[in-house]
Amino acid sequence: MAAKKWPENWQNVNRGCVVFRPGSAGDYHTGSWRAQQPVWDNVKCIKCGLCYIVCPEGCISEGSDGYYSADLDYCKGCGICTHECWPRAIKMVEEG
Amino acid sequence: MSKRIGIEVAVAAAEAAALCRFDVAAVYPITPQSHVAEHLSNIVADGRIDAEFITVESEHSAMSAAMGASATGARVVTATSSQGLMYMHEVLPIASAMRLPIVMAIANRAVSGPLNILNDHSDIMPQRDSGWISLFAENGQEVVDMMIQAFKIAEHRDVQLPVNVNIDGFQLTHMVEPLEMPDQKEVDKFLPPYKPYATLHPDKPVSMGTFAMNDVYTEVMKAKDAALVNSKEVILAVWKEWEKRFGRAYEPIEGYRVKGAEILMLTMGSMGETAAVAIDELRKKGIPAGLLKMKLWRPFPFDELKKAVKGAKTLIVTDRAVSFGGPGGPVAGEVRSALYDQPTRPAIINEIIGLGGRDMMVEHFMEIVMKAAKAGRKKRKEAYEFYGVREA
Numbered sequence: 001m002a003a004k005k006w007p008e009n010w011q012n013v014n015r016g017c018v019v020f021r022p023g024s025a026g027d028y029h030t031g032s033w034r035a036q037q038p039v040w041d042n043v044k045c046i047k048c049g050l051c052y053i054v055c056p057e058g059c060i061s062e063g064s065d066g067y068y069s070a071d072l073d074y075c076k077g078c079g080i081c082t083h084e085c086w087p088r089a090i091k092m093v094e095e096g
Numbered sequence: 097m098s099k100r101i102g103i104e105v106a107v108a109a110a111e112a113a114a115l116c117r118f119d120v121a122a123v124y125p126i127t128p129q130s131h132v133a134e135h136l137s138n139i140v141a142d143g144r145i146d147a148e149f150i151t152v153e154s155e156h157s158a159m160s161a162a163m164g165a166s167a168t169g170a171r172v173v174t175a176t177s178s179q180g181l182m183y184m185h186e187v188l189p190i191a192s193a194m195r196l197p198i199v200m201a202i203a204n205r206a207v208s209g210p211l212n213i214l215n216d217h218s219d220i221m222p223q224r225d226s227g228w229i230s231l232f233a234e235n236g237q238e239v240v241d242m243m244i245q246a247f248k249i250a251e252h253r254d255v256q257l258p259v260n261v262n263i264d265g266f267q268l269t270h271m272v273e274p275l276e277m278p279d280q281k282e283v284d285k286f287l288p289p290y291k292p293y294a295t296l297h298p299d300k301p302v303s304m305g306t307f308a309m310n311d312v313y314t315e316v317m318k319a320k321d322a323a324l325v326n327s328k329e330v331i332l333a334v335w336k337e338w339e340k341r342f343g344r345a346y347e348p349i350e351g352y353r354v355k356g357a358e359i360l361m362l363t364m365g366s367m368g369e370t371a372a373v374a375i376d377e378l379r380k381k382g383i384p385a386g387l388l389k390m391k392l393w394r395p396f397p398f399d400e401l402k403k404a405v406k407g408a409k410t411l412i413v414t415d416r417a418v419s420f421g422g423p424g425g426p427v428a429g430e431v432r433s434a435l436y437d438q439p440t441r442p443a444i445i446n447e448i449i450g451l452g453g454r455d456m457m458v459e460h461f462m463e464i465v466m467k468a469a470k471a472g473r474k475k476r477k478e479a480y481e482f483y484g485v486r487e488a
Contacts, residue, residue: 006311010318015256016195017316018294019303028307 031059034077036092042067044089051081051090098276098342105236106131106269108277109175109201109261112243114139115283116199119170122150122161127213128265129177129203136173155180159187159198166196167304169295171247174198177265178205178219185223191258192227193320194304195293197250198258200228201243204365204416205265206452214453215265217364217416220393221426227320229259229327230393234368236273238391239263241344244283248334251290255327262393264366266453278342286341328395348397349404350389353379357386359468360405360442361412364390364427367449367456371414374461385465390427398434405435410468411442414449415480424448424480443473446480454484 007013014020038051051068052060059074060081070081082090103111110132113121121140125133140149150165152158155176166172176184181202191198206212207219220230229249233239239261246259263269278286294302308316328348335346352372354360363371368389378385388404390397405411415425423429428446435441447464450456464483 007315010315010322013312013315013319015293015319016193016304017306017308019306020294022301022303025303 029073031071031073031075034072034075034095036077036079036094037072037075038070038077038079038081038090039093040068041089041091044087046087046089048087050084050086054080054084056080098278098282100274100276102272103236103275103277104131104270104272105239105263105275106203107135108236108240108273108275109243109263109269110135110139111277112240113173113199113201114145115278115280116171116173116244116247116287117145117284118147118173120148120150120162120165120172121174122152122158122165122172123174124152124155124158124176124180126155126177126180126203128205128215128269129175129180129201131269132175132201132203136175155183156187159184159191162198162200163187163191163194163196164296166191166198167194167296169290169292169297171251171290172196172198173200175201175203177203178207178213181219181223182207185226188223188226188228188258190305193316195256195323196258197247197256197290199243199246199250200258200260201239202260202262203265203269204262212452213265215267215366215416216451216453217262218418218451220260220262221417221419223260224394224426227257227324228394229255229257229324229331230262231259232262232364232391232393233264233268234366234389234391236268236271236275237344238346239268240275240277241338241342241346244278244287245334245338245346247290248287249327249331252327252330252334253291253293255323255330256293257323257327262365267366282341286337324395328392328397331392331395346391348390348392348400350391351404352387352389354386354388354404356384358384358408359410359412359465360386360388360408361414361461361465362388362390362427362431363414364393365416367414367416367461370456370458371461374458374465377458377462378465383465383469385469396430396434401431401434402438405442408442409473410445411435412445412447412464412468414447414464416448416450418448418451418482428480443475445476447483448480449483451482460484 413428424446
């Protein structure tokens with residue numbers, strides 16, 4: 001799991017795993033669970049934003065051009081966006 | 097000055113916690129622990145100490161509330177028994193992983209089924225691996241002393257782990273004994289206010305009970321194990337200090353008439369007293385028997401055990417719980433494992449005794465020892481025995 005810096009050894013584990021830096025949960029990049037990732041075909045996308053609404057992880061956002069993409073640091077590859085996208089603009093693609 | 101009073105042991109356990117000036121008690125009543133719960137509630141209701149009593153709806157909630165309170169830096173006490181402890185099981189390893197120094201009195205009682213409310217150790221044994229420090233009291237005085245020692249051990253900067261004090265249900269909890277209640281001033285000197293490592297406070301936010309996957313979980317478990325192992329040094333130091341201040345000595349394994357003993361018997365909890373009388377009788381008959389009373393179950397006293405059994409030909413380990421389909425009783429399993437790599441070791445006999453409140457009298461302990469004396473080092477057919485079981 002990428003970005004977060006782990007304690008180098010067990011002696012460096014904070015007592016009781018207390019995290020002293022508030023708001024640091026975002027550093028934990030949980031996207032490594034993913035087996036497939038969503039890929040958007042913007043020719044088919046009608047910018048309805050349904051994928052943004054249904055994403056249980058809240059990791060889909062609207063770009064400045066009005067199209068959507070997933071933050072792969074947190075996307076678990078659940079495929080709900082793909083399932084719900086009625087113009088069928090999202091495909092799940094195997095991780096490389 | 098300490099005062100000797102006639103008091104029920106369960107009530108005395110609550111009084112001992114009050115002497116420690118607990119801040120929060122979160123307790124759900126269950127037989128035979130109920131008098132601890134009721135009396136903790138009385139102490140708070142009467143305003144004798146400045147504390148909160150949380151009336152929870154279950155033991156799972158009791159431990160959860162205790163953890164929340166402890167995380168704010170409060171000194172927390174709870175108590176349970178049997179099914180209540182089993183229901184708490186899910187939360188116990190979290191309390192120790194979060195290094196919350198909660199003190200819990202356990203009125204040991206058999207677990208269902210069949211439903212049974214009497215004493216054995218089948219409730220605490222399944223909690224063995226939950227990362228708590230585990231003490232076993234032999235009599236009412238030890239209950240009082242250990243409840244106070246428990247806070248000091250739990251809150252020590254080098255420990256910060258929850259502690260449970262095991263009190264045999266009914267056999268101890270419901271006895272009225274002449275107990276020496278330490279003086280409040282003396283307890284205050286012994287037990288300074290709790291200084292937590294981290295607290296939940298809006299002025300300085302921290303996260304507790306965090307998420308850790310395969311990339312760090314192993315390190316966290318190693319740190320937890322090291323905390324338990326290292327706690328023994330503090331436990332010994334606290335017991336030394338206790339002896340100096342209050343005049344009563346504590347050891348992980350207390351020996352009774354062990355000098356020249358060829359046959360040793362190991363007990364945990366209140367049965368040590370009955371077994372001690374049996375040892376006296378056996379000695380009168382010229383049988384070289386001695387008794388080991390184990391007071392510290394976790395961290396396991398490996399060195400003390402090895403030292404204690406040196407020179408003995410036979411070690412009878414009594415167990416008050418069963419590891420079904422396993423090595424017999426959990427205590428004997430651990431004792432065997434602890435002595436396995438010793439160059440010389442006694443023959444180990446495992447007697448499972450006193451299940452679900454089955455009474456153990458002096459003559460029963462004598463019979464066990466005499467049978468072992470007769471058998472010598474001859475290997476038994478079974479690795480363990482349900483003592484006194486009615487057989488066809």
